[in-house]
Amino acid sequence: MSEEIDAEIRTTHVLDLAAEGKRLDGRGPDEYRKITVEPGFVATADGSALVRIGDTAVVAGIKLEPGKPFPDTPNAGVLTTNAELIPLSSPTFEPGPPQPGAIEVSRVVDRAIRAAETIDLTRLCVAPGEKSWICYVDMHVIDHAGNLIDASLLAALAALAHTTVPAKRFEIAELDYPLDVQHFPIECTFVRLGDAIVVDPTVDEERAAQGRLTVATDEAGRIVAMQKGLVGAFSPDDVKETVRRAFQHGAELREIAKGGGQ
Amino acid sequence: MGNIGAKEIPVLLSPEGLRIDGRRLDELRPLKIQAGALHRADGSAFVEWGANKVLAAVYGPREVHPRHLQQNHKAVIQCRYNMAAFSVDERKRPGLDRRSQEISKVIAEAFESVVFAEEFPRTSIDVYIEVLQANAGTRCAGLVAASVALADAGIPMVDLLPAVAVGKVGGAIALDLKKEEDNFGEADLPMALVPQSGRLVLLQMEGHLTEPELAQALDLGVKGCREIYERMKQALRDRYAVGPMTGASA
Numbered sequence: 001m002s003e004e005i006d007a008e009i010r011t012t013h014v015l016d017l018a019a020e021g022k023r024l025d026g027r028g029p030d031e032y033r034k035i036t037v038e039p040g041f042v043a044t045a046d047g048s049a050l051v052r053i054g055d056t057a058v059v060a061g062i063k064l065e066p067g068k069p070f071p072d073t074p075n076a077g078v079l080t081t082n083a084e085l086i087p088l089s090s091p092t093f094e095p096g097p098p099q100p101g102a103i104e105v106s107r108v109v110d111r112a113i114r115a116a117e118t119i120d121l122t123r124l125c126v127a128p129g130e131k132s133w134i135c136y137v138d139m140h141v142i143d144h145a146g147n148l149i150d151a152s153l154l155a156a157l158a159a160l161a162h163t164t165v166p167a168k169r170f171e172i173a174e175l176d177y178p179l180d181v182q183h184f185p186i187e188c189t190f191v192r193l194g195d196a197i198v199v200d201p202t203v204d205e206e207r208a209a210q211g212r213l214t215v216a217t218d219e220a221g222r223i224v225a226m227q228k229g230l231v232g233a234f235s236p237d238d239v240k241e242t243v244r245r246a247f248q249h250g251a252e253l254r255e256i257a258k259g260g261g262q
Numbered sequence: 263m264g265n266i267g268a269k270e271i272p273v274l275l276s277p278e279g280l281r282i283d284g285r286r287l288d289e290l291r292p293l294k295i296q297a298g299a300l301h302r303a304d305g306s307a308f309v310e311w312g313a314n315k316v317l318a319a320v321y322g323p324r325e326v327h328p329r330h331l332q333q334n335h336k337a338v339i340q341c342r343y344n345m346a347a348f349s350v351d352e353r354k355r356p357g358l359d360r361r362s363q364e365i366s367k368v369i370a371e372a373f374e375s376v377v378f379a380e381e382f383p384r385t386s387i388d389v390y391i392e393v394l395q396a397n398a399g400t401r402c403a404g405l406v407a408a409s410v411a412l413a414d415a416g417i418p419m420v421d422l423l424p425a426v427a428v429g430k431v432g433g434a435i436a437l438d439l440k441k442e443e444d445n446f447g448e449a450d451l452p453m454a455l456v457p458q459s460g461r462l463v464l465l466q467m468e469g470h471l472t473e474p475e476l477a478q479a480l481d482l483g484v485k486g487c488r489e490i491y492e493r494m495k496q497a498l499r500d501r502y503a504v505g506p507m508t509g510a511s512a
Contacts, residue, residue, distance in 0.1 A: 225467055
């Protein structure tokens with residue numbers, strides 16, 4: 001059977017199930033797949049983590065290098081976030097420059113990290129206007145089974161929380177020291193399947209989705225970022241209800257990101 | 263967060279509740295929409311919104327380029343949102359940066375949610391948005407222009423797509439931020455509404471909002487969109503309405 005026809009049948013099936021309040025893998029609408037966090041997965045990075053949400057896997061690696069602050073923010077370090085949807089992780093990802101999908105993941109994750117003031121960028125300043133740390137957050141999707149945004153942010157956070165600033169190596173201080181992570185924003189992604197709105201979509205659910213909504217919340221009870229994606233629509237009431245659910249998941253996921261393990 | 267060394271924050275809200283340009287919190291900037299502004303395009307529009315100047319053109323339905331994007335059961339909607347190098351204070355490097363590519367994606371998805379794409383299988387509907395002068399809210403101005411351009415091109419749609427950004431300035435929720443408010447504001451929330459269904463097909467947010475503030479912002483945004491919707495319809499009437507005496511001759 002051609003992949004296109006197969007996908008079409010699965011889409012219909014996913015929507016039929018959703019109408020009965022069911023999901024293909026038996027989860028409830030507010031149930032994440034099993035999440036595991038393995039900090040320190042890559043020893044050559046200054047901080048790293050492998051995060052799995054079900055069969056989805058993302059490795060995040062942090063690298064810190066001395067550089068020059070931006071002229072308009074002389075007292076702050078620089079944070080750069082990049083997600084790579086590498087061809088090894090899905091038959092639909094192609095080599096070459098980043099596609100809009102990868103750019104969207106990068107930017108939505110970056111928005112949450114930045115708006116939540118995850119890292120105090122002023123503490124990455126070495127000499128105002130002259131020298132500051134550039135903090136690179138690189139996320140590699142290595143297995144794409146859906147919900148890349150949530151997995152990528154969790155990986156980035158877990159990696160940042162286990163990062164050592166290589167101050168000694170770059171002769172900026174006598175000793176290396178841990179990077180201070182002051183806030184843990186959590187992104188929760190939902191998709192609409194008919195009248196149902198379910199959390200943590202799989203690839204099949206993303207393909208069947210009639211709109212996707214990601215909500216980032218912090219521990220202070222604030223919404224820090226949102227992104228509606230894919231074709232489809234949400235009413236303002238849908239949005240408010242989804243935000244409420246995102247706050248509930250956020251508390252749980254935050255502990256997983258902080259602690260590592262499950 | 264400590265002082266990052268950026269410029270000093272101006273006073274964005276007066277004690278009387280007026281904004282830096284004298285607007286009330288629920289007031290739009292002046293908005294001018296011209297349907298059919300270009301000659302070669304199948305549909306076009308020019309929008310002047312506050313200090314924004316944005317052009318949109320629609321080509322198609324036509325052959326799909328690149329070919330592999332072609333869909334057998336519907337038209338693909340391709341969108342290119344681009345900012346001119348001279349559209350901002352410091353020259354922007356020409357071409358699509360990551361921000362523009364993200365905006366192009368969410369705008370294309372918004373239109374795909376309302377266009378009857380099944381009527382034009384194996385074709386492409388190409389939407390081009392060019393920001394000539396930018397002053398915050400360019401993606402919304404681009405959406406409004408492109409939506410009118412799609413109508414101007416005769417593309418069947420569920421509805422027009424009015425769009426506006428709501429933000430938080432000086433602690434208050436405000437409609438349609440201008441540049442200073444956007445730069446120094448506490449939150450930015452662009453949205454696009456399908457007036458018929460009351461649903462949102464574009465929604466993004468960055469900053470800090472509590473749940474009650476979000477509810478207030480969604481409310482204000484939907485009201486703003488409905489106001490813009492009327493202007494969009496008027497722009498199309500201005501271009502196409504036929505007066506009683508100038509209609510088809512008897």
